[in-house]
Amino acid sequence: MFFSSDNASCVPPEVMDALMRANSGAEMPYGHDTIMDQVRHTVREVFEAPEAAVYLVATGTAANSLSLACLCPPWGAALCHSTAHVQMDEGNAPEFFMDGGKLVLVPGADGRMDPDALRATLGRMTPASIHNALPAALTLTNTTELGTVYSPDQIAELTAIARAADLGVHLDGARFANALVATNASPADMTWKAGVDIVTLGGTKNGLLGVEAVILFDPARATEFERRRKRGGHLFSKHRYLSAQMLAYLQDGLWLRLARQANAAAQRLARGIESIPGGRLIHPCEANIVFADVPEAAHTRARAAGASYYLNKTVDHPLGARLVTSWNTTDADVDRFLGHLRG
Numbered sequence: 001m002f003f004s005s006d007n008a009s010c011v012p013p014e015v016m017d018a019l020m021r022a023n024s025g026a027e028m029p030y031g032h033d034t035i036m037d038q039v040r041h042t043v044r045e046v047f048e049a050p051e052a053a054v055y056l057v058a059t060g061t062a063a064n065s066l067s068l069a070c071l072c073p074p075w076g077a078a079l080c081h082s083t084a085h086v087q088m089d090e091g092n093a094p095e096f097f098m099d100g101g102k103l104v105l106v107p108g109a110d111g112r113m114d115p116d117a118l119r120a121t122l123g124r125m126t127p128a129s130i131h132n133a134l135p136a137a138l139t140l141t142n143t144t145e146l147g148t149v150y151s152p153d154q155i156a157e158l159t160a161i162a163r164a165a166d167l168g169v170h171l172d173g174a175r176f177a178n179a180l181v182a183t184n185a186s187p188a189d190m191t192w193k194a195g196v197d198i199v200t201l202g203g204t205k206n207g208l209l210g211v212e213a214v215i216l217f218d219p220a221r222a223t224e225f226e227r228r229r230k231r232g233g234h235l236f237s238k239h240r241y242l243s244a245q246m247l248a249y250l251q252d253g254l255w256l257r258l259a260r261q262a263n264a265a266a267q268r269l270a271r272g273i274e275s276i277p278g279g280r281l282i283h284p285c286e287a288n289i290v291f292a293d294v295p296e297a298a299h300t301r302a303r304a305a306g307a308s309y310y311l312n313k314t315v316d317h318p319l320g321a322r323l324v325t326s327w328n329t330t331d332a333d334v335d336r337f338l339g340h341l342r343g
Helices: 011-021 034-046 059-073 093-097 113-125 151-162 177-181 219-231 242-274 294-303 331-342
Strands: 053-057 078-081 102-106 134-141 168-172 198-203 214-217 289-293 319-326
Touching: 034 053, 034 198, 034 214, 034 242, 034 331, 053 078, 053 219, 053 242, 059 168, 059 198, 059 214, 059 219, 078 113, 093 102, 093 168, 113 151, 134 151, 151 168, 168 177, 168 289, 177 198, 177 242, 214 219, 214 319, 242 289, 242 319, 242 331, 294 331
Parallel strands: 078 102, 078 134, 134 168, 168 198
Antiparallel strands: 053 214, 198 214, 289 319
């Protein structure tokens, strides 16, 4: 009954097997391994982007922060949703890697940026005088921090507004696979075809030991990313162990199967909570995160039985909870938890 975070899930056997296969002989370091050649080819095929530059880092914080640094200068501003992970959970790393560039918050219901709010924010910021931050980038999160997803059309609407203001666009895809399977969109439709310049393709939250891909659809940005990755201390020497994970993840659709399992578990959990007297969803459950109000007695029973999840108490939702399912969350896990909530 572990619903605190999908970061805590174990690693699928296919990935562990790939790591063991990579753990033989010698390979060139720093991303020059032969497995990385296969990763680049596979990513370009999956995203229908034959010219894309592809890099690996070990953490989502590094992936997002280095990506934003390539789009936003020190005197610039990156616009994000007020609940975006880069704003709430990256410990000022984006600002650090942007060498002083700032995040500007844009509101929107259920974790999705409101297009009119984006227009209004840009309207207040442009044209930027010498005394103000220059709007330089838009960053979106899909799956959002509140468990909702953007469709390709919703992303395209926001990127069109950004393009008109000459902003680059970054997509934080820590849970990108969950958003894809929720919308039945293709990776290309969700990214470059919708106006995205750089996407971080998450692996860690979807079962990997620790690797994230950064995909730059404009290869002219590649050299800058390479230098920023090295300067920031995120270029792995024994890189093949990152490559092996990412290749296994993408081969044979494993990444999408893992995400479907996590999303299905969340749907089962959400339906079950709604069936409990006093249980209701706070935000739509569209991927693998559930925000819900649960009666206090139900909280007490579940936590006493060993259930792990975060309370998410607010003024409007004093009994709120945040529950996250993983690729290996079983129906039995969900049903046992729901049984304790019901009493």
